[in-house]
Amino acid sequence: MECPFCNPPKEALLYEDGLIKILIDSYPAGRGHLLVVPKKHAKEWNELTREEKMAIFEGMELAMENLKKAFNPDGFNIGINLGRAAGQTVEHIHLHVIPRYEGDSKFPRGGVRKAVLDIEDENLSLKERWIKNRMSEEEIKKLKEVFELE
């Protein structure tokens, strides 16, 4: 299958420079939902150079500035789905810039945290979920050890 981000439809392309493109999302989660994609067809974050990573964040800023000018949203959700388990469907890294508007959701609290609302524990209350997902002391210790190896 042809990559939709390497070969986006012309009408979806808003911006392009040496490293990134900004595209209109074809399945928007909100009005003005944009995607910032590296020009390199990279599936994994670590395939990108530091320069490419920075360019993605600069693209995010540009997308937000221009969305503010166009629609004056009240906030944004920003996110990248990395890997199939995280919901990545197109194997070309893309950062979502989703404008948010007062009142577009009855319960906006939690924002991108809701990206994992449909995992198996969706029937648990928020508090139960926090308890279930909280790391054990053992896990925290392990994670700290990994960080210390840096």
Ligand SMILES: [Zn+2]
């Ligand atoms: Zn691609």
